[in-house]
Amino acid sequence: MGNFSLTNQQELVTQFQQIDFAEQVLAQLQKEFQKIGLELQLTENQLETYDKFLFYLKEEISILAEASPTRLHQLLYLADLPENHVNNIFKLADNPIDELSDLLLKRVASKVYFRQLYKSKKI
Secondary structure, three states: OOOOOHHHHHHHHHHOOOHHHHHHHHHHHHHHHHHOOOOOOOOHHHHOOHHHHHHHHHHHHHHHHHHOHHHHHHHHHHOOOOHHHHHHHHHHOOOHHHHHHHHHHHHHHHHHHHHHHHHOOOO
């Protein structure tokens, strides 16, 4: 995520307290999954907090990794995750699914966050 600082990442996590933000992130994630021919379904209850959202996304990513590693790589590429960062996670992380899920959710959330800023003309 380039120069996206820790403070900004924490602000993203805080944004999930607003159900509208979480729903927009889900909609964007669903678009990303549709690009690889898959459907992502989460309930409003699963969107209540960043941690809940991440928990359910980890489950989906884990299933995808086992069923079709190629599709997982396509998803990560299409979501515009830095390839070197993804490769390092696969090589070095104790639990790559957890780290990839967190990275993916924050990347998609940042897209939504900046879209909201742009629409409100704050950037």
